[in-house]
Amino acid sequence: MNRSSSLLFAIGLIGSITQLSAQTPPRIQIDLEQFIERLFPIQDEELDYESIYEVMLQVYLNPISINDADAEVLQASYLLNPTQISNLIRYRNEHGPFISLYELQAVPDFDLQTIYNLVPFLSLGRGDLGNTKRFWERVHSEEQAYLLLRHRRTWETRKGFTPADTSSTGRISSRYLGDQNDLYVRFRIQHSRDFSLGLTLDKDAGEQFILDKKTARYGFNFLSFHLTRYEVGKWKTISLGDFQVSFGQGLVYGAGYGFGKGSETISTVRKSSVGITPYTAALEFGFFRGLGATYRYKNWNNTWVFSYAPRDGRVAESIDSLESSDSFISSFSESGLHRTPSELSTKNRLRELSLGSNLQYTSSNRKFHIGGNILHTKFDRRWQRTATPYNQFEYSGIQNSIGSIYSSYNWKNFYLFGESAISQSGGTGTVLGFISSLSKQIDISFLWRNYDRDFHSFYGNAFAESTRPINERGAYLGIQIRPNLKWKVNSYFDLFRFPWLRYRAYSPSSGQEWLTRISYQPNRNLLAFFQIRNEKKDRNLPDSGEPGLVYRLATMNKTNGLISLEYQVSKTLFIRSRFLFSSVEFNEVRTNGFMILQDAQYSFNKFRFTGRIALFDTDDYENRQYTFENNVLWTFSLPANSGQGMRYYLLGQYHFNSQLTGYIRFSRTNYTDRESISSGLQEISFPHQTETTFLLRYILHR
């Protein structure tokens, strides 16, 4: 496609959207999976990627109102650089509100690619609310109302589902209480900037489908509900039920939102003050349950959070017999799994009361923000970790308070941001940084952070090498170079230090990480890229067995590479080939990993099929290869493959009618290097694992 015809196509695309948005903006189908994958962090640790994915989904399923959005909201889309944000706001201030999305082409520095990427996430603004109808009538007639039903099952029997046996001591071994089916139901009605109403129900494999008041199980094991209203008089947001909060750089309110280090080296470094968002994921921790509201007065926003949520935790009894018997929480359980009597005994053992507030000022030109956060959390039992040298500065106690101030400023082509927080312990955390487009070709990002070893933030999710912002100091530098329209180079370098001991590193340690990605996209149908990333980090050497020797550290040198080629052969056929490799050097031993995969997607009539065949061969678990997999709608899949074997899946989608869409997926991994998979109750005594997923989406009114 030559330049002029693609321009015409873009105009046509925009045209069709604006035309329809005169009534209610329909969401055009874009490949969200591919989109989010681009932003996703480098898969490294057993992180909770699902919640990040879910939040991202929320952001992209809610269009940004282009006539109303401030710099914070525009930045949160990760689609625009600081110059473009600055230009867009200036254009709006000078020329008044956008009448049509056509106008985007007139904004300086908005190229065709940017507009392509941006348009699916935009709406023209508040004008289309149709507020003439009463609230419940609007809910009743809303087109974006759907019901999702999902069933997942692993077909090989895990040990936990076999009959219990008796051990030599006569004790009956533990087994899962429930069946092998994983069920998930979601109901959602939403209208951007008006309301959102949702219900999420979840039962994991091994959990019981039971009505049991004592353990608060009503059929499904997990139940989440929210009702959120936007723009009610002076109230910007009122949310009842489960919700998340994000303000500043995430030191106090992190909301599982934010990516940190990834192949998108510039925009993802900074976090945005998104405020209150409904919580919709099926992960059973990390959200507020109660009432949250934001009140707007002129340029000021005031948010209040009130939450009283049950938490899972293991209760231990204090040994001190002189004191009255005192029970405390020794560990939190964040898995949300309640399959065995033991797991079930942790359910809702703890109540957590959170009271918090935020005050934020936005300047009239929408470029400057300043705000303050405060959050007080109180448990009904003391939380006391099992003491080890590395966690002696971690939180223990019955209540915690944390406060912070933050600011961001869009100055010329620079976007400056920062937040500084202090927790009850006196420990502080600070993030300072900027992102900037130095020229049309070069963007740069910089971030410095310093988290004390006794900085305690329960809902914090700030930029860090570790999974939480504690015990870390570091500087990150990212760059993106686009010498022309076809080539793009992304790179970052991060230098960090851990002033106190960490898990598996029993000395203060340091490390560094860098990544480079070179992408070549000669046209819209072809994308090729090469990515390499290296990390050097200290870790304990394995116990040598010699008495009297303390743990010694050695540097683990990890390299991961990826070569990818994606090609849209025709309107119906898409192919992707990928090759992943890794090497890990530790204690003078070098191990390698390797994976190669081929994807194909074919659509015709009302069908769409996606399939993958992959081979993997890794020397050990350190070389595990993470790959994104296509899954049924809005379901996240990022398995880690290690060992030797083959994995394949086939995903089918059928569009029954305008209301009903069905998805079915079959996946299987065959191992050639083992007789059984996994361990403990999860053990499968076959060298293969087969999983099916079935999903139905029913749109209520269309």
Add this chain to the structure above:
Amino acid sequence: MKATFLLSFFCMFSWTLVAQTDPVTQVHGGRNQSLGNIRVFDNSAFAHFNNPGALASYKVNQLAGGYDNRFGLAELSTINIAGAMSFGPGVLGFGIARSGGKLFNQQTLGISYSNQLGIVSIGGKLEWFQTQIEGFGTGNSAIFSLGGIADLSPTFSLGATISNLNRAKLGRNSTQRIPTGISLGLSYHPSTQLNFYAEVEKDILINPVYKIGLEYELHEWIELRTGVNSNPGRLFFGLGINYVKIGLDLGYGQVNPLGSTTNFSLTYDLDP
């Protein structure tokens, strides 16, 4: 006894751990150090040290002096003075530098000449290098270095420099050779405000070092700089202030777990 201990400590430090704190192998000048030790492209008189071939490419007419300190140790600091002046098609440069403390120090004194031929500028440098260890002796050697830059387009340039081409020894009675290093670099100049540099340096004895540097002119008289080095990982930041003919360059670098480096230099532009 104490002196011997210190001596061996310094020898170890200067030759194995931080091989780049001697006046021959280290990068000079506050600007280039804060660009991540970029050696090939240097628009100041310090190009005499870094890459003599750059003197004609940038038509340098300047006097410059600088100070560089590593990890807060006076024994790991360097003082330098350099100058460059145009002569017809070429540029003549000179430089003096001294590194180290009282017990162990090294100094260099040299002249260089660079000439522009079409899109290519090349230059050579001859220097006298002295190593002094108190109570042990003094070694002298002569070092020859070469360098050049080719301007491929208004935005792209390539360059290279080889220091100690003749693989000189520390002294007549020493078997130890002064490090020989080759640097290959690329410069990308997408706008008048922005310079991007990438470079790879290989010293015979150590693994290659990859370098990236970025310079941004925030204002007519303020320049912001940053750079990254691999092996070991280092991060650099710098600030340049230009007032008519006078320039002040400040630099800061961070190396884990050793600590931080600081440097500054002053330049004065001469009339051509």
